[in-house]
Amino acid sequence: MSNSTSNVILDQEAIDILHAVKLAGIPEWHTLTPVEGRKVYQERVRIFAQEPTQMHAVIDLVIPGPGGQIRLRKYTPSESKLMPVLIYLHGGGWTLGDLDSHDELCRRLARTTDCIVVSVDYRLAPENPHPAGLDDSLAAINWVVENAESFGGNPRLLAVGGDSAGGQLSAAVCLRIRDEGGPQIALQLMIYPALRASFETLSYYENATEKWITRADCIWFWKNYLGSTSNLDPYACPGEAVDLQGLPRALIITAGGDPVRDDGEMYGFKLRAAGVRALSRRFPGMIHGFMAVPNELKAGREAVELAAQELRSAWDDLSKSLVQ
Numbered sequence: 001m002s003n004s005t006s007n008v009i010l011d012q013e014a015i016d017i018l019h020a021v022k023l024a025g026i027p028e029w030h031t032l033t034p035v036e037g038r039k040v041y042q043e044r045v046r047i048f049a050q051e052p053t054q055m056h057a058v059i060d061l062v063i064p065g066p067g068g069q070i071r072l073r074k075y076t077p078s079e080s081k082l083m084p085v086l087i088y089l090h091g092g093g094w095t096l097g098d099l100d101s102h103d104e105l106c107r108r109l110a111r112t113t114d115c116i117v118v119s120v121d122y123r124l125a126p127e128n129p130h131p132a133g134l135d136d137s138l139a140a141i142n143w144v145v146e147n148a149e150s151f152g153g154n155p156r157l158l159a160v161g162g163d164s165a166g167g168q169l170s171a172a173v174c175l176r177i178r179d180e181g182g183p184q185i186a187l188q189l190m191i192y193p194a195l196r197a198s199f200e201t202l203s204y205y206e207n208a209t210e211k212w213i214t215r216a217d218c219i220w221f222w223k224n225y226l227g228s229t230s231n232l233d234p235y236a237c238p239g240e241a242v243d244l245q246g247l248p249r250a251l252i253i254t255a256g257g258d259p260v261r262d263d264g265e266m267y268g269f270k271l272r273a274a275g276v277r278a279l280s281r282r283f284p285g286m287i288h289g290f291m292a293v294p295n296e297l298k299a300g301r302e303a304v305e306l307a308a309q310e311l312r313s314a315w316d317d318l319s320k321s322l323v324q
Contacts (some may be wrong), residue, residue, distance in 0.1 A: 008206055008257040011285030013297045018211050018287065020047060025278075029213070030220035034095050034126060041096040048293045053107035057158060059151075060099070063143045066135045067128065071121035072143075073099045084115040084157035084315045085148055086189070087141050091164030091289070093123045093194075093213075093221030101292075105163070105304075108294055113308035116153045116317075118144055122169070127129060129227030130236045130315055133165075137173045138182075145183045157315045159187040161307070163291060164213075164260070165221070167193025167252075171238035171267065178246050187250040187314035189307055192255055192288050195239030195252040195263040197222045197232060203261035213288045215259050239267050244274035249317075251279050251310040253303050255286035281306060 008016075026044055057076040057163050062069045076083070086109060090102040091323035099121050110117040122136035141160065148155040162170045167190035174188045199215055208215040226236060233243035250271055254264045261282070269282035283290065283299045 006250070008184060009285060010257050010287065011297075011299065014257065014285055014287045017290075017293060021211055028211075029217040030097070034124075034186050034224065038096050041101060043094060045101050045292075046270065048296055050295045052104055053111050055107055055110065058107075061132060063140065065139045066191045066285055067123055067132055070140060071099060071161075072140060073074055073103070073106070073119040073121075074164075075106050075117040075119070076152065077110040077114055077116075081152055082149070082154040082303075083152055084113075084159070084186075084311070085144055085153040085155075086110075086113065086115050086117045086159045086161055086311060087137075087139055087144055087168040088117050088119045089122065089133075089160070089162030089166035090119065090315045091162065091191075091292070092124075093164045093217070094130075094165040094168075094225040096124070097165075099199055102163070105292055105294065108304050109161075112304050113309065114160075114310050116151070118153075118252065125222040126227060130225055131228060133169055133225075134172050134176070134235060137169050138176060141173065141177075141183065155183070157225070157318060158183055158185055159189060159311055159314065160185055161187075161189025161191065162193075163191035164194055164288065165190050167264070168195055168238060171195060172235045174247055175234055175238060175241060184318070186318040188248050189311065190250060190251045190252045190264060190267070191291055191303070191307075192253060192260055192269070193264045194218065194221070194256050194260045195267050196237050197226060199259075201262035201266075203263075207257050207259045207261070207288075208256055210259060210287060213259060218259055239263050239270075241270075244271050244276060247274070247276050248272065249314050251307060252281070253291070253306070254280065254282045255288055255290055256284035257286060258288040260288065280311060
């Protein structure tokens with residue numbers, strides 16, 4: 001069954017999700033102010049909210065950051081010593097989202113992977129444009145390295161991941177760590193990442209009016225994030241980076257019915273061409289945001305399982321290299 005606003009054939013589950021969004025009267029993001037958008041984003045999260053995945057412990061923390069305090073939320077799935085740690089950077093176009101909006105996805109990643117997840121409430125645009133969110137993400141990673149053992153995390157087994165804008169921040173922070181020095185990252189997990197401030201790819205036109213996020217929404221989000229800067233350095237737009245050598249292993253998850261699909265897949269090609277081990281997996285009939293509703297979508301659950309598999313594999317490989 002096809003979606004009338006897209007050339008991409010969507011799974012029925014994805015069509016049902018879009019129908020629920022339409023019935024709820026959720027407007028396109030670019031028609032709202034950032035403050036209005038944040039309220040609507042919370043409403044959309046509530047539409048699909050279900051009983052949360054149980055954790056051994058969920059603890060909110062506050063740490064110092066380059067622009068003030070940064071809120072973190074730590075998910076511990078079981079009582080164990082020195083578990084690997086995934087630092088998670090939420091999506092929302094750098095403009096929307098918080099610890100609550102991605103709470104269930106972080107819980108599922110922690111439970112399925114059997115790792116500690118630390119979710120980061122980085123500063124949002126347009127009030128705090130690039131590089132504020134990136135600076136906060138790097139500060140959170142450094143804090144985890146310094147404090148992981150105090151909460152049962154292994155500072156030598158780290159990964160960074162995120163969805164959409166958080167996928168971009170994950171790619172960008174790995175570039176900065178490579179360039180500036182920092183902890184070893186076993187895997188960069190990029191879930192339908194937006195990596196280029198360019199909107200002329202096939203996927204942008206195939207899915208220009210896909211109602212989870214439209215092409216016009218993407219333009220609005222990027223404008224918020226970049227602010228007045230005209231210097232589109234690789235930390236702002238990792239998809240434009242020329243040198244990708246020496247970056248961590250990667251998993252890139254994309255959706256067929258997503259405007260930013262080609263961003264992630266082109267980045268995967270470039271990583272592999274640079275000698276980086278990078279697995280790209282497209283879920284053809286899915287839409288942007290599909291992993292945020294894993295209770296609703298079979299593909300969302302499969303994608304969480306895939307992420308868990310790659311995270312465990314990357315940590316196993318790193319562990320073996322550390323003892324050699």
